[in-house]
Amino acid sequence: MVPPQLVESPGLRLFWRLPLVTAIFAGVWLASVRGHAAEQAISFINDVVPTLTKAGCNVGVCHDKAGGGQNGFQLSLLGFEAFEDFEHLRFEDRGRRLFSGAPENSLLLRKASGQAPHGGGVRLPPNSSGYATLANWIRQGANYDDKNAPSLAAFELEPKRGTIPRNGTQQLSARATYSDGTVRDVTDLALYESNDRSMAEVSDRGLVQVLELTGKVAVMVRYQGRVAVYSAAIPLGAPVENLPSPRNFIDEHVFASLKETGIPPSALSDDATFLRRVTLDITGRLPTELETTKFLAATRADKRDGVIDELLQSQDYADFFANKWTALLKNRRDDASDIVSNFAFHSWVRDSLLANKKYDQLVRELLAATGTVIGNPPVAWYKRVKEPKQQLEDVAQLFLGVRMQCAQCHHHPFERWSQDDYYSLAAFFSQVGRKPSATRGEDMIFHKRGIAVANNVKTGQPLRPAALGDAIPPIAAGEDPRLRLADWMSSKTNPFFAKALVNRYWKHFFQRGLIEPEDDIRDTNPPTNPELLAALEKHFIESGFDLKELVRVITRSYSYQLSAQPNGDNLADRQSYSRFYPRRLQAEVLLDAIDKLAGTQTEFPNLPPGTRAIALPDNSYNRASAFLRVFGRPEGESVCECERVQSSSLAQSLHLINSGEMRSKLASPTGRAERLAKEDRPVDAKIAELYLAAFSREPRADELRHARDYLADPRVDAAGKPLDPQQSAREGYQDLIWALINTKEFLFNH
């Protein structure tokens, strides 16, 4: 924005109309200005604002606080609205904030230096350079920059990337280049932030201190709305030798990264571990005993590829990934009458995945949905996400990995997105028409003919649709702008769409996204392996946005099939994928797995007996299931995967160890324990069955011995009387199943 001239300011117009006393003050002021004419001129935009920003004055918890700032003094976030800041400083509070005759008596400096009570404490000590900058600016007349004043043209960081040994340091240097060609060292004025403080810290002066952890770390550096990133590799430095031949491009990039960081990968997982892992990851269930037995016995070299293909063909794949997507798409039941739309929407997602509908088409059908819920189920999304702002924010975060929420009210602090970008994106949804349907609370959705436009609420400027900085050709009144948005998203050159998806799916299989969080893709949050991310993106686009192919290429890689067992060097690795990172089974998957092992079935209201937890269509079943709540099944309130709670808790442990639900499953008269107790088979075979069901492997010799001994132990009742053999066997198997459930090997995908 071109800074307005001083005389154009409405505030100044008011100023000139002040009474005589003001004129006297002005005279003193002007005299003061003349007296310091020989000094270097201080720029409000280029000097004062960065000083305030560095001192932390203009952040949300201080004077950028919503609703008038702090104690009546308002500044814009990080100085993005410099002229507004100037007006607040200069003209509000009866002009007390600045006093050019004696700058040190200005309220601004007295508070900032702690000489007057200040809730924010001392931000600029009197001997600091920042204090001097502000004092000089006041002394020089506290003017706004002339429209011809130099403006920031470029912001650069040195170095941009590098390698730092563990516990090493690196000083960063920040440089600003202005429109008049001048260059300034702004290292002290820039803001620094590490993306992983467990790996590296960074001082106010740009000194990066690397800690013990190895891998990739980034430091975001901000200055006057510009951002730069320093990426560092922190190598372990161990020899990386005898890597297997890459199975595909994923291995090439992962292995290259491991070589760069000197982290040797773990060995390839064994067949049993692989089968359990890949079955859980693709279908959300444990392998059956039959599947396990067949797979372990198979000798074909490509049997792992074969099982991946089989899993991808199964309806379980569709059920499991529909469970993931419907939660993110807020398939939430707020009212009993939502049931039809929720079932229809869930089914649409599930059937689309089963048919391997291409991802761009899936998103297109959702974004540009029209009609009735029954006739076109993606319309249900518009039942839950009603406002254009919600729609653009959800679409941006979910499908583009861009969080636009900040830009609704102000320029995005970490990104290039402005309010114009926000409302230009909202304009795509401005022509969503609604007609009432016969169903209460449910609208028919159609394209409301008209030119799509949305107003920037701050400037009042009407904005035509534009997609995150990309201009969109004019959209005629009869064209549905959402279709044009879908066109833009599915373009092969779109920098967000495919990247966001592959990163999301990578995280599904590797626990950690190449970018974290997975839906916060921005220049200042670089991927840990940019080459791999680019290659995945390319592969996905070239496959025609084929989701099954993406899953296939990921799971076929050695990188995915590495063991979770650390070697001597990679225990601390959390981001280089040198081994498989174990993760606790999701709530629904765990409940199904327990049912499978216990030989029981959790009943869900009004659904067919046998319906698995991963096939539940919406969140309403959480209410009746303490298990699902305790283990963090999401309620479909957010497009963020973080709504699913994957952390551990005492309640989870207690639930598994001693809940009524678990007891009833173990003691079910139709359960596995009861069956095993009754069956006339060798005990070893029964124990083997349990291990196959729980861990997809045979018991080791010591495990077999312990289990056999435990089952053979005589049991007594509470009165000390021996139990009859049948009862004793039943309890023995119940205990054994209970013990298996409460192992990490069972609770984790590893």
Add this chain to the structure above:
Amino acid sequence: MPIFVRESQPGFRPVVPVLLVAAAFLASVWFAPSTSLAQSVGLPTPRLLTTIPMGGPQGSHVDITISGENLDGADELLFSDRRISATRKLDSLGKPVPNQYTVNIAADCPVGLYEAHLMTRLGISSSRVFSVGTLPEVTQTQPNTSLATAKELQVNSVCNAVVTVRAADHYVFEARKGQRIAVDCASRGIDSKLEAVLVIADATGRDLLVERRMGAIDFAVPEDGRYVIKVHELTYQGGPAYYYRLTLRELPPDVPLVRHPSTNGVSSYSWPPVGLAAKPATFEREPNNDRAAAQKISLPCELAGSFFPADDSDIFEFEAKKGEEWWVEIASERLGLPTDPSAFVEVVTGSGAEEKVTEVVEFTDIPSPVKVSSNGYAYDGPPYNAGSPDFLGKLVIPQDGVYRLHLTDLFGGTRNDPRNVYRLVIRKAQPDFAVVAWPLHMELRNGDRAALSKPLALRRGATVAMEVVAFRRDGFDGDIDLVMEGLPEGVSAQGLKIPAGKNRGLLLVSASATAVRSVAFASITAKGKVQGEPVSHPCRVATVAWPIPDSWGEIPAPRLSADVPVSVGGIDTAPITIAPSAGRVIEAKVGEKLTIAYTQTRRSEFSGASAPLRPVGAGFESAPTLEVPLTADGSQVVIDLAALKLPPGDHQLAFVGYAVAKYRHEPEQIDLAKLAQQQAEKDVANLAEEAKRLAGDAAALEALAVKQKAAAAALAATNEQFKRATETAQPRDIVDILVTEPISVRIQPTESK
């Protein structure tokens, strides 16, 4: 407070009276005695709800089992086509088996949908769809909710079934590689509540193809083998109301998949315009999506096209002269398709790079002629939408030149279905009309949704009202008279015309107090004058497939009926008859005050002292209310013809309101049960006497003991029957519509002096 839905009229609505009425209503609900909460809506009405199976092939005899509400005394099962008939099934003793019939479908009965009605004690029932096809049919008889219990189906057959709650029905069939098998599940289109999900799976039950939008699956068999079909309800509901007909048919390649026939939606009554050819004259030619590729047509024009592929835009270019008026009408939704056509017309000036376009007019939905219920709960209008997402509008040509019509489907942005076709007509004005009727409904808090499907089953002495709504085409603005013919003996009908400029009228059907039990298939005709020439059109009747006790969770499913049966039950009587004391024709002179006396014949007690009845009939809208005392035999109303400014001529008038009757259901059953009870007591006593007489004869006593046991059981049964009949006949508060018999006010001009 207006009781009945009125034609929506724009303009000022007084706020205070509405608030006062609302407050009064709330107060009445709050302070109402608890008995009023138990009040039910609508006198008992016979409803035929299911027939199993739901159809049969041409030239066959099909045994069916029926179920429904208030079907006591059922005898004849009648169909909308005389080529289908039914006889009662008899047991081995020659006695009718309850609820079972044998349906005879003549060989010349065309394939399609028909409607079945049952003549009951209360008269003719509501209808249920009955399908006639060509393929052999089977009926599901055993649970088939798993792979292990899957029912074997032959290709080229139909299975009639009821979906199981919380389960999927399983079927298995054999097919060969390369075969094309159409799997079609008819449900909503044959009055079922089933939102069907159709799955084709492999022999192990693994899903291959899924169809959840009430469509059919066109299955290209990938390899020889057995395949599984699964059918379930979208939300896993089930039970008798969730029935379906599953058709499995082999199709040759390149033949379009023709779906099982479906009932027609209410909106279809207004299509086609008179004289439209069955087949279109021309067809849309793609590509015509861009202005440069616009398809050239000349007016008038009639063509067919398709909203295909997704985001299709069909552009037609024509020349027209200044001042010309063209009517543009499209049918797509009215053809039963899930579309929402929209169009705009632009005038083109200049050419090439100099071309400029200016929009002239936009065409959107056909609005309902009367306000439709705004959602599934609050009753603020009838649940029948006589409008359509199709459009009909006038194009006035502003200048000589080239014009383009851009046509799109507002629901078609992402949909790729060539079956979404349309018929487009651009014509000079051909004024005309179409009408549709449905039973009048009450505007109560929850409406009378539980009584939505109302057959014309008249009680003796009853007058019932039907609401008739007009669709006016191409500016037609004349009166529309309503006539009902073919009524049973003792039944008369009077139409209250749809006056010029209005869209709503009433049709009153009355049964005399002495009418005998009978049924007839009647017809309703709407008559008007177009450019001075008389024109008449049949009036279709709309109904709702199911009564809906829970209107929060379920929405009505209206459709057009195939026929209009009218009956008199001959046993039950109306709680009250309100008849004009001086006959049905009253003569008066222009401008005089007219006193109309009514005589009430009460056959029931009522809650409340009186019922306010509002006037209905063109010209009488602002006449005073008729206060009908519910404990007296007469009432009257004074009508100031001068204030109403009614011209000379015949004017029809009636009064409509509602009252809460203390209705007794089947009271005659008490006497019948009493007689049976007395006979049983007599039998027991006689056998006891017989036992005394046979004292000492052990063998005879042993034989008698068997008879005594049977007699005691019979007595217990009659006691139970008597108890049940007494309970059933207990007076219950039921609110229902009250309609006076209509009168014709014949106004003579004043004599000039």
